[in-house]
Amino acid sequence: MGRFTNISKNITVAFDVVGSRTYPDKNIIRIKLKSICHQLNVKYNKYLAVEFQIKDGDSVIGVLSSFQLGFLVYRDVRKLAWLHDLNLYFGLGFGTLDTGEVIDPDEINGSSVINAFSAINFAKNDELQKYNHVRFFAYDDTGIIPYQAINSLVHVIYNEFSGKTPKQRDLIKVMELNPELTQEEIGEKMGYEKNAKENINKLLSRTNYDLYKDMQKDVFDLLKKLQRILR
Known part of the structure; x- marks a missing residue:
């Protein structure tokens, strides 16, 4: 040890x-x-x-x-x-x-x-x-x-890439709570009566959603490797 x-x-x-x-x-x-x-x-x-x-x-x-x-x-x-x-x-x-x-x-x-x-x-x-x-x-x-590195990663994920405007944060919330919904259905749930899918695509591009998901995996992998090192 x-x-x-x-x-x-x-x-x-x-x-x-x-x-x-x-x-x-x-x-x-x-x-x-x-x-x-x-x-x-x-x-x-x-x-x-x-x-x-x-x-x-x-x-x-x-x-x-x-x-x-x-x-x-x-x-x-x-x-x-x-x-x-x-x-x-x-x-x-x-x-x-x-x-x-x-x-x-x-x-x-x-x-x-x-x-x-x-x-x-x-x-x-x-x-x-x-x-x-x-x-x-x-x-x-x-x-x-x-731990500072862990906090920095989590901060970026959930305070930078999870939406800087109320609308973007609402989008992340709807997607996290309803992973089975299509973009069209998400748009309708958020009140877009016309061009729901297109509006959701625009919001997603502004939130860096792919990076938001990828960095969560990075935190998970970091913690897993840290524990392996300590054994």
Whole structure:
């Protein structure tokens, strides 16, 4: 293991509801987060060191068995946040999980857990992500993981290529939530009564959609290779 003994194969995911204190009925938050946890636990069941669970009423924590899955969860959480009408701060924490078989969200501990919540705090202060409904930040306090590079890639994908205008951002949202729709159907859904396909093509060309998709794969591959190096 050598100098990599401060990094485990697991990665902690945590996310926090934006403005949770302003909700008149906190139970609404709990219901929405409970649904998100259930969907994530079903999809990633085979890869969970600790299931996704609600913590402190307005945040969620879970631990996955591989780095790249953390980014896949982020992509899923973006979609689920849209569906549940939530804005979130999302943190990925690299490091260790020091509490063995413990699964209680209030008792699990280790540097990856601490770093995930530190990442949330960094995301809260990142105004460059002001148009992103799920602000992202990854963090590692050991200096081993190049988390700045990961954050830069994700920033470019979801803050530069996901649309700089409300119309472009709406297009990305419709496409992400409805991957089965044709461009004609997407245009109609967005209110284009005439030349729907042509208008969608124009919007897509301005959002660099192909690069938007390719760079997501680049982040996934980077995390996968990082974990391979650390083994």
